[in-house]
Every structure is written in structure tokens, then in C-alpha cells.
Amino acid sequence: MARGGWFRRPLRNGNRPAPVPGDLWTKCPRCGEISFTRDLERNLKVCPKCGYHHKLTARERIQMTVDPDSFEEIDAGVCSLDPLGFPEYAEKLMRAQQATGLCDAIVTGYARIEGYPLLLAAADFAFMGGSMGGALGEKVVRMMERAVRERLPVVVFTANGGGARMQEGLFSLMQMAKTSAGVALLHREAVPYIVVLTDPTMAGVYASFASLGDIILAEPGATIGFAGRRVGNQDLGVKLPDDFQTAEFQQRCGMVDRVVPRREMRGTLALLLGLLAEERAHAE
Amino acid sequence: MLNNPLDFEKDIAELDALIAELKQMGRDPSVRADAAQKGIDIEARIAEVEAAREERLRQIFANLTPWNQVQMARHPQRPYTLDYIRMLCDDFFELYGDRINADDPAIVGGLARFQGRPVVVLGHQKGRDLKERQQRNFGSARPAGFRKALRLMKLAEKFRKPLIIFVDTPAAEANLMAEEEGISTTIAVNLREMIMLRVPIVVAVIGEGGSGGALGIAVGDRVLMLEHAIYSVIPPEGCAAILWKDRNRAAEAAEALKLTARHALEFGLVDAIVPEPIGGAHRDPQAMAATLKAAIAEHLSALLALSPDALTQARYAKFRQMGRWQELPAVHPEVEALET
Numbered sequence: 001m002a003r004g005g006w007f008r009r010p011l012r013n014g015n016r017p018a019p020v021p022g023d024l025w026t027k028c029p030r031c032g033e034i035s036f037t038r039d040l041e042r043n044l045k046v047c048p049k050c051g052y053h054h055k056l057t058a059r060e061r062i063q064m065t066v067d068p069d070s071f072e073e074i075d076a077g078v079c080s081l082d083p084l085g086f087p088e089y090a091e092k093l094m095r096a097q098q099a100t101g102l103c104d105a106i107v108t109g110y111a112r113i114e115g116y117p118l119l120l121a122a123a124d125f126a127f128m129g130g131s132m133g134g135a136l137g138e139k140v141v142r143m144m145e146r147a148v149r150e151r152l153p154v155v156v157f158t159a160n161g162g163g164a165r166m167q168e169g170l171f172s173l174m175q176m177a178k179t180s181a182g183v184a185l186l187h188r189e190a191v192p193y194i195v196v197l198t199d200p201t202m203a204g205v206y207a208s209f210a211s212l213g214d215i216i217l218a219e220p221g222a223t224i225g226f227a228g229r230r231v232g233n234q235d236l237g238v239k240l241p242d243d244f245q246t247a248e249f250q251q252r253c254g255m256v257d258r259v260v261p262r263r264e265m266r267g268t269l270a271l272l273l274g275l276l277a278e279e280r281a282h283a284e
Numbered sequence: 285m286l287n288n289p290l291d292f293e294k295d296i297a298e299l300d301a302l303i304a305e306l307k308q309m310g311r312d313p314s315v316r317a318d319a320a321q322k323g324i325d326i327e328a329r330i331a332e333v334e335a336a337r338e339e340r341l342r343q344i345f346a347n348l349t350p351w352n353q354v355q356m357a358r359h360p361q362r363p364y365t366l367d368y369i370r371m372l373c374d375d376f377f378e379l380y381g382d383r384i385n386a387d388d389p390a391i392v393g394g395l396a397r398f399q400g401r402p403v404v405v406l407g408h409q410k411g412r413d414l415k416e417r418q419q420r421n422f423g424s425a426r427p428a429g430f431r432k433a434l435r436l437m438k439l440a441e442k443f444r445k446p447l448i449i450f451v452d453t454p455a456a457e458a459n460l461m462a463e464e465e466g467i468s469t470t471i472a473v474n475l476r477e478m479i480m481l482r483v484p485i486v487v488a489v490i491g492e493g494g495s496g497g498a499l500g501i502a503v504g505d506r507v508l509m510l511e512h513a514i515y516s517v518i519p520p521e522g523c524a525a526i527l528w529k530d531r532n533r534a535a536e537a538a539e540a541l542k543l544t545a546r547h548a549l550e551f552g553l554v555d556a557i558v559p560e561p562i563g564g565a566h567r568d569p570q571a572m573a574a575t576l577k578a579a580i581a582e583h584l585s586a587l588l589a590l591s592p593d594a595l596t597q598a599r600y601a602k603f604r605q606m607g608r609w610q611e612l613p614a615v616h617p618e619v620e621a622l623e624t
Contacts, residue, residue, distance in 0.1 A: 077612035083551065084542050087527070103612065134607030141604060164495075166518045166526070169541050170553050173495055173517040174606040177503050180475035181603050187476060204517070207456075207468035207496045212476055226468045227458035238460055245463065253464045 028052050030221075044262045053219050053262055055199055057100065058107040058124035061157050065266055066111035066120065073109040075142055080104050080135040080168070089167035096127045104135035105160070108143040113155075114270035116277060119147045123159040125200070131162025132205050137175030140209060144182035153192035153277045155269060158210045161223070163203025176208035183212040192276040194269065197224050197247065197256065211255065215272055217265070218247035218256045225250075290355045292344055296563070299337040306330045341563045348512075351535035353544045354520060356512035357491045358454075361566035363573070364423075365407035365450040366392060368490060371573035372448075372580070373398050373405060379439075381432060388429030390421045390453070391501070393436045398448060399581055404440035406433055406501065407450025410491070424457040425497060427465040433501045434474050437481055446484040446584055449501055455519060456497030471500040478503035479603065480596055484587035486580050488558070489513045489545075490565075505599050506583040507553075509545040510576070511560040515553075516543035553606060555583070 026037045031050035040047070044064055045054040056064065062071050079097075082089045097103060105127035111120045121143055123130045140156075147154045164172040186193045195213030197206075200223035207226060218224060225245030243249045250256045260268050289297040309315045310326045319326055348356070356362075369376050373396035381387040393406025408425060411417030425433075440447045456467055478485065478501075487504030493515030509515060523537035524530055548554040558579045561568035587595065 075611075079610050079612055081608040081610055083608040084540070086540055134609040137607050138609050164517050166523055166541070168608075169517055169543065170515055170548055170551060171607050173499055173515075174553055174603065176472075176496060176499055177475050177479070177603045178606055180472060181479045181600050184476045184479040184600070188480060203468075204496060207471040207500075208475055209472070211466075211469040211472045226456070226463055240460055244460065249463075253466060255466050255469055 026054070028054075046262050051220065051261070053199065053221060055125050055159065057126055058102065058122040058157075058159075061122040061159075061198075062107065062109075062111065062120065064262070065122075065157070065269070066113055067115070070112035071109050071120070072111070073107060074146070075108055075139050076103065078103060078135045078139050078142075080133040080165075082167070083134070083171055084167065084169045086167040086169070092128060092167070100124055100127045102127055104133065104139070105130045105162075106136045106139055108139050110152075113266060113273060116153070116270060116273040118153045118155055118273060118277075119143050119150075120155045120157075122157040123198075123205075125159040125161055128165065129162030130158075130160035130200075130205070131165035131172075132160060132175045132179070132208075133165035133168045133172050134175065136165075137172075137178045140179045141182040144186055147191050148185050148189045151191065153194070153273055154186060155194045155196065155273075156209065156213070157196045157198055158201040158205055159198045160205035160210070161200035161202050163205055163207075173204065176204050179209035180212060183209050187212075192273070194272055194276075196260075196265065196269075197250075198222050200224065203227065214276070216256050217258050217260045217268065218250065219265075220247060220259050220261055222247040224256075290352075290359065292348075292352055292355075293563075295340050295344070296337060299333060299340065303330060303333050303337065306333065338562075345562060345564075349535070350538040350542075350544055351520070353512055354514055354534075354538050356564055357514040359491075359512075359564060359566055360412075362491055363565055363569045364412070365409045365452060365490065367569060368450055368488075368573060368576065369396060369405050369407075371569065372577045373403070374400075376405070379436065381435075382428040383435055384428065384431060386426075386428035388421075388426050388432055389419055390423055390425040390457075391429035391433050393433065395445075398446075398584070399577075402443075402445050403448055404436050404445050405448045405450075406436050407490075408453040408498075408501070410452060421457060423453045423492070424455055425453060425500070426457045426462050427467050427470040430456075430467075430470040430474050430500050434470075434477060437474075437478065437485075441481050441483050444483055446588065447481075447486070447504075448580060448584075449485065449487045449504060451487060451489040451493050451498045451502050452491035453494045453497045454492050455494040456500065471496050474500045475503055479600055481599075482592035482596060484584060484590070484595060485599075486583050486587070488576060488580065489515055489554070490576075494519060503599070503603065505587050505595060505602070506555045508556050508558050508576075508579055508583070509548055509554045510558050510565060510572075511545055512564050513545055514538075514543045515545070515548050516541050 025034050026040050027034050028047040030052040033049040106123045108121045193213050194215045197218040201210050247259045251259050376396040378394040392409040396405050408423045409420050410423035411420040485504040487502045487507045489509040520534040520537040521531045524533040545557045549557050558576050561571045565572040
């Protein structure tokens with residue numbers, strides 16, 4: 001198998017190809033505003049006109065959230081398998097790996113936020129909708145077990161519109177129990193666990209580790225809910241509220257502590273880590 | 285005899301009708317006399333048809349497709365949770381309510397005796413007729429149901445009673461009200477709490493193991509599946525709709541999802557299959573109950589020998605190891621992926 005030649009430098013953080021001219025401009029899917037991509041990125045990918053929070057890749061999320069150069073990835077080589085031989089799954093996996101440069105839909109590692117050390121996970125919607133399969137479950141649990149061993153708080157950014165990855169059948173359903181078992185450890189050992197729900201977080205992920213944070217934050221306008229907006233499943237004559245299954249809806253229902261705009265996220269997390277974590281704050 | 289047989293049960297239904305007719309004739313003295321005169325032995329004829337019926341039943345059930353298994357798991361005559369509780373337990377005292385604001389009839393449970401030993405039993409409950417089906421929301425639990433289940437589990441833990449749990453649900457309720465009341469959160473909380481529960485938990489999937497709605501009460505030390513039960517991450521109809529934008533291809537999806545008891549056992553995701561009477565649990569509920577009771581008793585007695593710490597450690601380890609993955613050497617996966 002061809003490995004990168006000696007001259008091929010590993011790509012750092014830059015897991016996306018350089019922007020081609022077509023990517024110079026980005027159109028806001030909500031208000032239609034066309035922004036210079038550079039400017040949009042400088043604005044943390046939040047639409048300057050309507051405040052729409054564009055989806056971020058896991059790498060972008062980490063870069064935006066943690067102290068410069070503080071991220072140290074763990075378990076990067078954990079990949080999903082195709083235990084069912086499910087139609088087209090192997091191809092889809094490979095395409096997702098090529099498109100994102102990731103082994104699976106979540107990136108985990110050590111990081112610092114304003115000096116506070118922590119373990120952090122960021123999901124990537126671009127990898128099969130951020131869906132949860134065996135690799136994601138394994139990485140989340142390993143990170144949580146590590147957090148217990150090393151007494152580090154955990155921050156998880158979800159972006160799992162796919163919920164449990166149906167291509168892995170019952171194996172993927174069991175990831176709900178597996179990841180929740182990880183949270184049970186954190187819970188028992190009183191290790192702080194903060195969840196940030198970002199667009200979108202649904203189904204099997206929302207109904208397991210994503211809704212078990214000691215503190216649950218969400219990004220404005222994020223789609224968050226149990227089952228997709230299957231109107232057919234709704235009671236006849238029940239009109240869904242306009243903000244059904246959004247961050248704001250979930251907050252109104254008591255499921256989310258705060259809806260936090262992206263530019264305030266880093267500061268909010270630092271504040272919370274200071275309030276919850278043990279005295280170890282500001283090591284170096 | 286079945287009122288509305290599944291398509292692959294039709295042959296059996298016809299033979300059943302024939303047997304009933306012959307028996308009817310056999311009871312009529314004038315018909316008997318008439319038959320005897322013509323040298324026809326009605327008894328022998330009945331025995332013949334009955335043998336043919338057995339043979340046909342065996343044939344059919346040796347060749348069930350995954351979709352047939354789905355149909356079996358959803359069979360309207362299948363015994364439900366309350367049927368099993370009544371057949372397996374004594375002194376059942378049903379308890380109601382989530383102690384917040386509601387009682388969800390889609391989940392039932394209470395105190396009972398199993399082989400003389402006090403236990404807490406609970407499970408999803410489907411309805412038998414149209415009215416009860418609606419009342420029980422087709423076995424789809426709302427947040428109040430999952431909270432009630434957790435309340436009963438905590439009761440069991442407090443008084444150190446083992447838990448016996450029956451799983452039979454198409455899915456958790458997913459309407460506006462369920463969302464408002466935090467269906468996701470209640471399921472997640474159950475998953476977290478069940479892992480650490482300090483009493484033995486034996487789960488039996490008796491019909492449909494419908495995704496998160498099933499798992500929300502199914503984190504057990506032992507998970508048994510009846511032979512014709514299914515356990516799936518998504519209903520085959522939903523899977524077909526997502527994959528092929530066509531709910532009618534559910535049979536194909538059922539095959540791809542590998543949702544049968546045999547597969548779940550092969551994958552190591554359940555601990556044992558409880559064999560059903562030939563033709564399914566609904567053809568002989570008493571025999572089914574006896575087999576299930578023996579299976580539960582066997583697993584329960586093994587668990588009762590363990591300390592609470594040993595139980596929770598083993599339960600954690602059991603669910604911790606589920607899932608398949610591989611670990612590539614931790615060199616830059618980016619480069620690896622780009623080159624394949």
C-alpha cells in the first residue's frame with residue numbers, strides 16, 4: 001500500500017482543500033446574503049446580516065474554541081467497520097473519509113480553553129451526517145474513561161444529524177448505551193461534563209450522551225430533536241411551532257441551559273470550567 | 285385459531301378450518317354413520333390433516349425471511365407484557381404514574397413474585413383491540429413512561445429486588461408533546477441510570493425491539509430474545525424511506541438491517557435466544573411462558589450470586605465492548621485517506 005512519500009508532509013488541521021475561486025464567496029442559506037468567505041471566516045462563520053451559524057467542520061470548531069496549539073488529538077486512527085455488510089456502506093465510509101480527512105465523525109483530544117485543561121470532542125456533520133457508529137462510540141467512551149483517570153473535565157460539541165448510524169444496525173443502537181455508560185462514569189466520579197449542541201443534533205445521539213451534560217449549551221438556531229420532522233407522525237391537526245426542534249425550542253422546554261452565540265462560546269466555556277473544575281485551573 | 289393470519293400463515297389457517305370442519309362432522313352421529321357406511325374414517329382423516337398441518341407449519345417456519353420475522357414480531361395475537369407477567373408471576377401488583385405529572389399506559393409495571401421471590405417487573409404494553417391500542421399508544425412510550433420505568437427501577441434498587449423487563453415497542457413516541465416533554469433526555473437518563481443500577485436486570489425482547497424506545501428500558505445484565513422477536517436501530521420502513529425514498533421496500537431493508545434474534549446473538553449483542561413453539565408464541569402462549577420462565581430463572585439465579593459491585597462492573601463492561609471498529613496505526617489518517 002502506498003504510504004505518503006517522505007516528501008508528503010502530513011496535512012495539519014488543513015483537512016480541506018484550499019478554496020477554489022468558487023469558494024471565494026459564501027451564500028447564507030438562511031437570508032441569502034453573499035459574503036466574502038474570508039470575512040465570513042473572520043466572523044467565526046456567522047452570517048454578518050442575519051446571525052445564521054454556518055456548520056463547522058470538527059477541525060474548524062476545535063481551532064475556534066481552544067487555545068492556539070493546545071489541541072493534541074487522541075485515538076485518531078479509530079475507524080468504523082462494516083459489520084453488517086450493509087449495502088453501499090463501505091463506499092460511503094470511504095467517500096466520507098476522503099472528503100473530510102477524518103477516520104470517522106468525531107475528533108477527540110486534549111486541549112486548553114483559556115488555560116483550563118480538558119478533554120474535548122467535536123463531531124463533524126460532513127462525515128455521514130455526523131452519525132454514531134462503532135468508531136464514534138469507542139472514541140467517546142475512551143475519552144470519558146481517560147477523563148475519569150486524569151480528572152479532566154469534558155466538553156463535547158455535537159453535530160450529529162444522523163443519530164445512530166443505521167448502516168451498522170443494532171451495533172449502532174448499542175452505542176447509545178455505550179456512550180451513556182461513559183457518562184455514567186463521569187457522573188459517578190463527579191467529573192464535569194459540558195455538552196454544546198450544534199446544528200444539527202438528533203435522534204440516537206441526542207437521546208444518549210448529548211443530553212446528559214451537567215451543563216447543556218446550544219448554538220442559536222441549531223436543529224435539535226428526537227425524530228426528524230416527520231409530519232406524518234404528528235397528531236392530526238396539531239400545528240408545530242415555527243421553532244420546533246430548534247435550540248430555542250429546547251431551551252423553552254427546559255432541555256437546554258443557555259443558547260450561546262458562537263463568539264461568546266469560548267468565554268462561556270472558560271467561565272464554566274472555572275466554576276466547575278477542581279483547583280487545577282491555569283496550569284501554566 | 286387465528287382471526288387474521290399473516291400471508292405466510294394462510295395455508296395453516298385453511299388447514300385449521302378443514303380440521304375444525306371435520307371435527308364438527310365427527311360430532312354429528314348421523315354424519316358419522318353415513319361416513320362409516322361409505323368406509324370413511326373421520327378420525328383418521330383428521331389425524332391425516334393434522335399431520336399435514338404440522339408438516340406445513342414446520343416447512344413455513346424453517347424458511348422465514350427477515351421480513352416474515354418482522355411480521356411475526358408484530359403479530360397482533362402475540363402475547364404481550366401483561367400476558368407474560370400473569371403467566372410467569374404471582375401476586376402482581378401494578379403500580380402507576382411517573383410521580384411528575386402523568387401515567388403512561390404504554391409502559392406497565394409493578395411488584396410481583398417470580399418463583400416465590402419478590403421482584404419488580406415492567407415492560408412496554410401494546411393494546412389488543414382498537415380502543416386499547418389507542419389507549420396504550422401502540423406500545424410507544426412517552427417521556428412519562430420512561431420516567432415511570434425509571435421510578436420502578438429505583439424502587440427495585442432501594443429494596444434490592446431483581447428486575448425483569450419485557451421489551452415490545454415499535455419506537456418511542458415522537459410527536460410534538462413528546463418532544464416538549466423531553467423524550468430524548470428521559471431515554472438518555474434511563475440509559476445512564478440503568479448502567480449503574482445495583483440489582484440484577486434480566487431483559488426479554490418479546491416482540492419488537494424498536495430502537496431507542498426499546499433500549500431505554502433494555503440495558504440489562506442479560507438480554508434474551510424470543511426466537512421471532514426483532515431488535516433494530518430503525519424500523520425497516522424508515523430505513524427504506526431514507527435509503528431508497530420508498531417505504532414499500534421495507535422487506536429489503538429488514539434484510540439489510542439484520543434485525544433478527546439469530547443475528548443479534550451472532551453479533552454478541554444479546555445473550556440468548558428463547559425458542560418459541562412451532563409457528564410462534566401466539567400458537568401456544570402457555571408453552572412459550574414456560575420456556576421463557578425457565579430461561580429467566582436460569583439467568584436470574586446466576587446473577588443473584590453476584591455482589592452489586594460485580595454486577596455493575598460486568599454490566600458496564602458488557603455494553604462498553606459493543607460495536608465494531610478497527611484502529612489504524614496512529615499515523616496521520618488524513619494522508620492515508622487521501623491516498624486510498
